Amino acid sequence: MEHWSIEEYKSFADNGKSKKAKYRAQKTSIDGHTFDSKKEAEYYCELKNRLKANDIRGFCLQPIFILATGLKYKADFIIFHNDGTQEIIDVKGFKTKEYIAKKKVFEDKFKLKITEIS
Secondary structure, X not given: OOOOOHHHHHHHHHOOOOOOOHXXXXXXXXXXXXXXXXXXXXXXXXXXXHHHOOOEEEEEEOOXXXXXXXXXXXXXXXXXXXXXXXXXXXXXXXXXXXXXXXXXXXXXXXXXXXXXXX
16 A cells, blocks of 8 residues: 655645636735735735825725624725725625625625725
8 A cells, every 4th residue: 555645645636737726816925915816916006005195094904894693704905095984995806606695795784885896
């Protein structure tokens, strides 16, 4: 009976192919933060520039909202505008059924709109 190391098994199971990201998103890291897509990372850079230019008061990465017991929604960003308002941002390349359902529950519960960046 032959025994494989974890690395050998992974290599065999992978069959020489690298794993492709779901929906073709490419994880990207900036400033120690890993974003689910290049588009989301670019939006983060845009927010940093807006903050530096005093166009916004601040922003928060990946805030989590409790929709119901055991049901959470994680937005990509909250922007804190200079006028005291907030904006919930979700950078989307593809809208899943799960996202569409959570968006509706979120907007009904919190009476806030999610701004989608495509």
